[in-house]
Amino acid sequence: MTPLDHSKCQTLLGSLSEYVDGTLSEELCEEIDRHIAECQNCHIVVDTLRKTISLYHESAAETGVVPAVVRERLFRTLNLDDYLQH
Amino acid sequence: MVENKTEISVEALRAGDREEFSRLVENYSGPIYRLALKMLGIPMEAEDVLQNTFLKAFKHLKEFEGRSSLSTWLYRIASNEALMILRKHRPETTFSDTEPEGDDNSGYSPAQFADWRHLPETEFLTSESQAAMDKAVQNLVESQRIVFILRDIEGLSIQETGQVLNLSEAAVKTRLLRARLHLREELSTYYGERLEKRRKE
Numbered sequence: 001m002t003p004l005d006h007s008k009c010q011t012l013l014g015s016l017s018e019y020v021d022g023t024l025s026e027e028l029c030e031e032i033d034r035h036i037a038e039c040q041n042c043h044i045v046v047d048t049l050r051k052t053i054s055l056y057h058e059s060a061a062e063t064g065v066v067p068a069v070v071r072e073r074l075f076r077t078l079n080l081d082d083y084l085q086h
Numbered sequence: 087m088v089e090n091k092t093e094i095s096v097e098a099l100r101a102g103d104r105e106e107f108s109r110l111v112e113n114y115s116g117p118i119y120r121l122a123l124k125m126l127g128i129p130m131e132a133e134d135v136l137q138n139t140f141l142k143a144f145k146h147l148k149e150f151e152g153r154s155s156l157s158t159w160l161y162r163i164a165s166n167e168a169l170m171i172l173r174k175h176r177p178e179t180t181f182s183d184t185e186p187e188g189d190d191n192s193g194y195s196p197a198q199f200a201d202w203r204h205l206p207e208t209e210f211l212t213s214e215s216q217a218a219m220d221k222a223v224q225n226l227v228e229s230q231r232i233v234f235i236l237r238d239i240e241g242l243s244i245q246e247t248g249q250v251l252n253l254s255e256a257a258v259k260t261r262l263l264r265a266r267l268h269l270r271e272e273l274s275t276y277y278g279e280r281l282e283k284r285r286k287e
Contacts, residue, residue: 013194014263017262051273057239064116074111080108
């Protein structure tokens with residue numbers, strides 16, 4: 001077995017965003033797959049990067065509501081009071 | 087971004103239909119407020135962005151040519167409003183024109199290797215952890231922050247994010263990668279400590 005090439009860790013870093021988005025070319029994907037199968041640290045970086053993105057994605061769902069008072073002030077500012085339904 | 091999927095009629099908006107405008111506000115105020123709050127971190131400033139976005143949209147409706155979607159157009163106004171507040175109130179922040187371009191990541195190496203993914207779900211839902219996540223976003227350089235918010239919080243595509251910010255797709259990708267890696271690092275520090283604490287308990 002050949003020793004693990006750690007210079008690849010840095011090279012592959014530039015492709016990780018597209019790798020986790022699934023938009024990377026098949027060839028580069030396979031290269032990353034092969035590398036992270038052997039490189040524990042890069043494996044963790046990829047996994048925790050995915051988790052980071054998914055946590056922010058989930059938090060968006062919980063924060064997309066405008067507080068009632070802010071909504072009321074907005075409708076008043078825009079002279080849309082008559083459409084202010086609850 | 088659309089909360090309510092009903093199509094908004096641009097013709098009706100242009101014709102001054104107030105009911106249609108109120109539907110536009112209803113549909114898009116949630117995402118606009120969220121973007122502003124994530125970007126600025128201060129509810130009062132986020133409310134200013136929210137109000138100014140729709141005031142400007144209303145004023146410039148006739149100039150909306152439909153070359154981009156309504157949501158892209160609104161996000162563009164809101165992003166500019168948020169960036170303007172940052173520049174005015176926090177001039178010490180690093181701005182996009184000082185950020186090095188290119189896809190060279192040689193200046194960055196991951197330093198945190200804690201595998202915190204399998205912490206119990208409750209750990210991720212506490213208000214303390216949510217606050218830590220928000221703080222991490224606000225620590226990003228503003229040009230990366232706005233890209234991350236549009237792409238990973240608002241769920242826009244790379245192309246749409248580029249349209250909103252008038253950036254090439256390559257520039258969006260570079261900023262997004264840097265933002266994501268930086269956030270991974272910060273979250274790994276935070277959740278890594280939580281993991282350590284649990285192990286000791």
